[in-house]
Amino acid sequence: xxxxxxxxxxxxxxxxxxxxxxADDGATILKLANSLTPLPSGxxxxxxxxxxxxxxxxxxxxxxxxxxxxxxxxxxxxTLPPExxxxxxxxxxxxxxxxxSGDLPSLxxxxxxxxxxxxxNNFTSIPPSFFQGLTGLQTFSVGNNVNLSPWQLPTDLAxxxxxxxxxxxxxQLYGSIPDVFLSLPSLQNLRLSYNNxxxxxxxxxxxxxxxxxxxxxxxxxxxxxxxxxxSMTQLSQVWLHMNRFTGPIPDLTECKTIFDLxxxxxxxxxxxxxxxxxxxxxxxxxxxxxxxxxxxPQFPPSVITVKNEGSNKYCAGPGVPCDALVMILLEIAGGFxxxxxxxxxxxGSDACGWPLITCDVGKKNIVAVNLAKQQFTGIISPSFxxxxxxxxxxxxxxxxxxxxxxxxxxxxxxxxxxxSNNNLSGKIPEFPSSVKLITKPGNPFLGTxxxxxxxxxxxxxxxxxxxxxxxxxxxxxxxxxxxIVAVVIFIVVLSFVLYKxxxxxxxxxxxxxxxxGKAFFKNVVSGGGNGYNVTxxxxxxxxxxxxxxNIFEDGNYSVETRLAGTFGYxxxxxxxxxxxxxxxDVFAFGVVLxxxxxxxxxxxxxxxxxxxxxxxxxRRILTTKENVPKVIDESLNPDEETLATIYTVxxxxxxxxxxxxxxxxxxxxxxxxxxxxVQQWRPxxxxxxxxxxxxxxTDLPETLRRWQTEEGxxxxxxxxxxxxxxxxxxSMSSGxxxxxxxxxxx
Ligand SMILES: *[C@@H]1O[C@H](CO)[C@@H](O)[C@H](O)[C@H]1NC(C)=O
Ligand SMILES: *[C@@H]1O[C@H](CO)[C@@H](O)[C@H](O)[C@H]1NC(C)=O
Ligand SMILES: *[C@@H]1O[C@H](CO)[C@@H](O)[C@H](O)[C@H]1NC(C)=O
Ligand SMILES: *[C@@H]1O[C@H](CO)[C@@H](O)[C@H](O)[C@H]1NC(C)=O
Ligand SMILES: *[C@@H]1O[C@H](CO)[C@@H](O)[C@H](O)[C@H]1NC(C)=O
Ligand SMILES: *[C@@H]1O[C@H](CO)[C@@H](O)[C@H](O)[C@H]1NC(C)=O
Numbered sequence: 001x002x003x004x005x006x007x008x009x010x011x012x013x014x015x016x017x018x019x020x021x022x023a024d025d026g027a028t029i030l031k032l033a034n035s036l037t038p039l040p041s042g043x044x045x046x047x048x049x050x051x052x053x054x055x056x057x058x059x060x061x062x063x064x065x066x067x068x069x070x071x072x073x074x075x076x077x078x079t080l081p082p083e084x085x086x087x088x089x090x091x092x093x094x095x096x097x098x099x100x101s102g103d104l105p106s107l108x109x110x111x112x113x114x115x116x117x118x119x120x121n122n123f124t125s126i127p128p129s130f131f132q133g134l135t136g137l138q139t140f141s142v143g144n145n146v147n148l149s150p151w152q153l154p155t156d157l158a159x160x161x162x163x164x165x166x167x168x169x170x171x172q173l174y175g176s177i178p179d180v181f182l183s184l185p186s187l188q189n190l191r192l193s194y195n196n197x198x199x200x201x202x203x204x205x206x207x208x209x210x211x212x213x214x215x216x217x218x219x220x221x222x223x224x225x226x227x228x229x230x231s232m233t234q235l236s237q238v239w240l241h242m243n244r245f246t247g248p249i250p251d252l253t254e255c256k257t258i259f260d261l262x263x264x265x266x267x268x269x270x271x272x273x274x275x276x277x278x279x280x281x282x283x284x285x286x287x288x289x290x291x292x293x294x295x296x297p298q299f300p301p302s303v304i305t306v307k308n309e310g311s312n313k314y315c316a317g318p319g320v321p322c323d324a325l326v327m328i329l330l331e332i333a334g335g336f337x338x339x340x341x342x343x344x345x346x347x348g349s350d351a352c353g354w355p356l357i358t359c360d361v362g363k364k365n366i367v368a369v370n371l372a373k374q375q376f377t378g379i380i381s382p383s384f385x386x387x388x389x390x391x392x393x394x395x396x397x398x399x400x401x402x403x404x405x406x407x408x409x410x411x412x413x414x415x416x417x418x419x420s421n422n423n424l425s426g427k428i429p430e431f432p433s434s435v436k437l438i439t440k441p442g443n444p445f446l447g448t449x450x451x452x453x454x455x456x457x458x459x460x461x462x463x464x465x466x467x468x469x470x471x472x473x474x475x476x477x478x479x480x481x482x483x484i485v486a487v488v489i490f491i492v493v494l495s496f497v498l499y500k501x502x503x504x505x506x507x508x509x510x511x512x513x514x515x516x517g518k519a520f521f522k523n524v525v526s527g528g529g530n531g532y533n534v535t536x537x538x539x540x541x542x543x544x545x546x547x548x549x550n551i552f553e554d555g556n557y558s559v560e561t562r563l564a565g566t567f568g569y570x571x572x573x574x575x576x577x578x579x580x581x582x583x584x585d586v587f588a589f590g591v592v593l594x595x596x597x598x599x600x601x602x603x604x605x606x607x608x609x610x611x612x613x614x615x616x617x618x619r620r621i622l623t624t625k626e627n628v629p630k631v632i633d634e635s636l637n638p639d640e641e642t643l644a645t646i647y648t649v650x651x652x653x654x655x656x657x658x659x660x661x662x663x664x665x666x667x668x669x670x671x672x673x674x675x676x677x678v679q680q681w682r683p684x685x686x687x688x689x690x691x692x693x694x695x696x697x698t699d700l701p702e703t704l705r706r707w708q709t710e711e712g713x714x715x716x717x718x719x720x721x722x723x724x725x726x727x728x729x730x731s732m733s734s735g736x737x738x739x740x741x742x743x744x745x746x
Contacts, residue, residue, distance in 0.1 A: 652665075
């Protein structure tokens, strides 16, 4: 069997060529004809010679390949034969509204398939790999197949990147909604009503283009908060009713196109926000059978269907204001994210009759609030300061974050404040000596600059968002420091790549100048706490220049120019959100990494629209690892080892630019991923070090500090990220696969 005869191979090849050329889909259509009763008119079970002209069948111009099967509402029963999987030219399969049964065939890898309608039939199973490779799929409808054996939406759904409509009502779905919506940018209609879906709304719903969202009437019920809805700005019809959602209705200010919002029969709490009442296009709303608090919302006359009967925990009728004490306590509950336990306890309009509250004998003023051991998260609302007769306040043994509001020091009667065993942070306000303040045990960060409230405090919506804005400048400082460190680390890594390149091609005339990176570092840092202004200003200056120039081409390592463009590109992100979040900064960093890898600008108007936007384009590239080398800036000319590093950095970049800010890593993580690369690429000899201009035998943080001293620059605020880099780098050096988890940038 050693050598194959060349003639044999030759004839095999022609046989293959010949058989593909003559193959048509007739045999498959004949199989289909034999599995349907009654036979659609004009069809034959014996000969397929004319199958391209049979009713409901369409072929391509070769008259041999089927492009469309359309058998909707013909009252046929029978099955779909597995051979349908061979119809590789099939674009549309419509068999809805029949009595078809049995197993659904696999349609995996039919990349031309755009529309599949299977709804209103009696199919019994769907293959788990059903969505594999259906990259052209736009419409998938499988609803109302009540006899399907229970199935879950697979994560393979992420491969259907063209999907606009997914309809799967009442078809035995169970399990959670997979978090794949970053991969489905065209999705507009998601209809999953009347199933047994459980778990939370996936975070990747955030900023999606979904207009029509039906997840109502789940048997057990979806759970958790619906916060993400507030960022789904394309929504028009939202059916969330008959589930187990909790927490408040989010701020819906950005959801201007909602006309139909069904929230009834859940466990929502909190005050119905003004942003809901004033939705400009709202027509249909239902709120009944929840735990809403505060006054009954009053909708304008344009809202025609208000289903508002049924139990809630409103404190006054429509148009009637609630008691002032009740409103203060609700603001306080808002600080904790309106927990259900509190909504259950604080019912009705008489605050003095509520559990955990003690009033004076006249029942006019609250003198004690005991909220100890309630497992509350969130923040201490500054609204406590409105309870002017308060003598004791117990908040101990919860999981509260953020700081102790300064306003509490103004409570004239306060005697005892117990906040021990929480996770508070920030400065401890100065209370009068008459106040017994208990902060320990627990609260390890109280009295420090760490802000424990930045993550949980920021997501609470409701009337009392009073939080820790004082801390945000600190965070900003820390974030800037983090970006700088990470960028510098990456520059060091790249410098070394270039160094190796230069060594291999000594005559190329391309020269590495580390000074560029150093200058960039200086540029950013010298802005101090004002780093953003500096970098954005830089952009305005450099916009006139030629940004698209290959960064390494002129022998000058002009990172500044390139990065400046990026920061400019990011300025709209800041302007749009009106706030600086660390997640935006991580995004910024991701864009910088992408630019360095590809040698392209963040937005390149000279390129076709599909590829002009670097982040979108690069994230698409990232879905297949094999594509990455094709887009690497050619001047990097990576060897195998370098390529591996670039994969890691590319993946990090994708991770950092995740559409959902919650999926983006923090800067500390980015530093952790990059730091070991520096270790790995440490040059072998002292001489190489000198050529690089940075002494890599010293720890990187050490090097940074040395530069700072040299240049007389002081690093921005607490440089926790620097120390983190040093302490956590070794533990990460074993490899990077484990730094990314399942739903990263895919
Ligand atoms: C679809 O194609 C991919 C890649 O060629 C392959 O790995 C996968 O097994 C195929 N799926 C099915 C169900 O045939
Ligand atoms: C659907 O299929 C089930 C079992 O497969 C069968 O018992 C039932 O009669 C079918 N219903 C219809 C309407 O065909
Ligand atoms: C729904 O799903 C839950 C959790 O997966 C399961 O315990 C329950 O039995 C299911 N209910 C029905 C009616 O299928
Ligand atoms: C409002 O809801 C009712 C009842 O569900 C429905 O009949 C009506 O068509 C809806 N109106 C709009 C504009 O969606
Ligand atoms: C605080 O949260 C942690 C982690 O979620 C949990 O283990 C702990 O029990 C909570 N503590 C209290 C007092 O609720
Ligand atoms: C307390 O806050 C710190 C800082 O945000 C956090 O790392 C830690 O996990 C928190 N502890 C608990 C028990 O929630």
